[in-house]
Structure formats: structure tokens, C-alpha cells
Amino acid sequence: MEIPAYVMAWLLYLLAAAGLLLVLWRMTRHGRLPRTRRVIRVLAVAVLLTPVNIVDQGLWLAPAYLASAYDWAVGNHERALLAALLLSGAFCILLAMVMLESVLRRLLHMEPMP
Secondary structure, rough: OOHHHHHHHHHHHHHHHHHHHHHHHHHHOOOHHHHHHHHHHHHHHHHHEEEEEEEOOOEEEEOOOOOOOHHHOOOOOOHHHHHHHHHHHHHHHHHHHHHHHHHHHHHHOOOOOO
């Protein structure tokens, strides 16, 4: 059974993104400001793992930051702004989840995350 090129490209991209996130996690683990460390990590996750549809008919996904940069470079500013809006929405949702987790830890008197 042969894997389509589109699926293979996504698998390779996700593997590379996981490697980058692992390196970033290890680089930021000894940071002095835990909230800043979490924001940096959430930003990296949002940027690397937010997809956007790149065709009008059908479903062909691409990383939002790459699609936005490409569309901006070729002059399709409306689609570039849509991809950037999706990226910022994903960042806000992830940031809200991290803030909720922090509040729940305080309310339940759990130990803070390192």
C-alpha cells in the first residue's frame, strides 16, 4: 500500500514540528519566569500546529504560518489575513486553556507546574 504524497508530507512535517517543540521545551525548562515560559511554549505550539485550508473547493490543509506568508508574498492579502486570523485565534484559545489550568491548580491547591 502506497501512502499519498500529501499524507507523507504532513507526517514528515508533524515529526519535524514535534522535534522542534521538544527542543524548545528543553530550552525553556530552566527559565526563571514560568508564565513567560508557558506563553512561549503555547505560541510555538499554535504557530507550528495550526492548519488552514488552502483551496476553495475541497480540503487541502497547510500550516497557517506558511500559507499566510505565501499568500502575502503573492499579493493575496485577504487569504493571508484569514490565515493570520486563524493563527491568532488558535493562540488565544490555547492561552485561555493554560490560564484556566493555572486557575484550577490554585483553586484545588495543587502544586504549580515546573
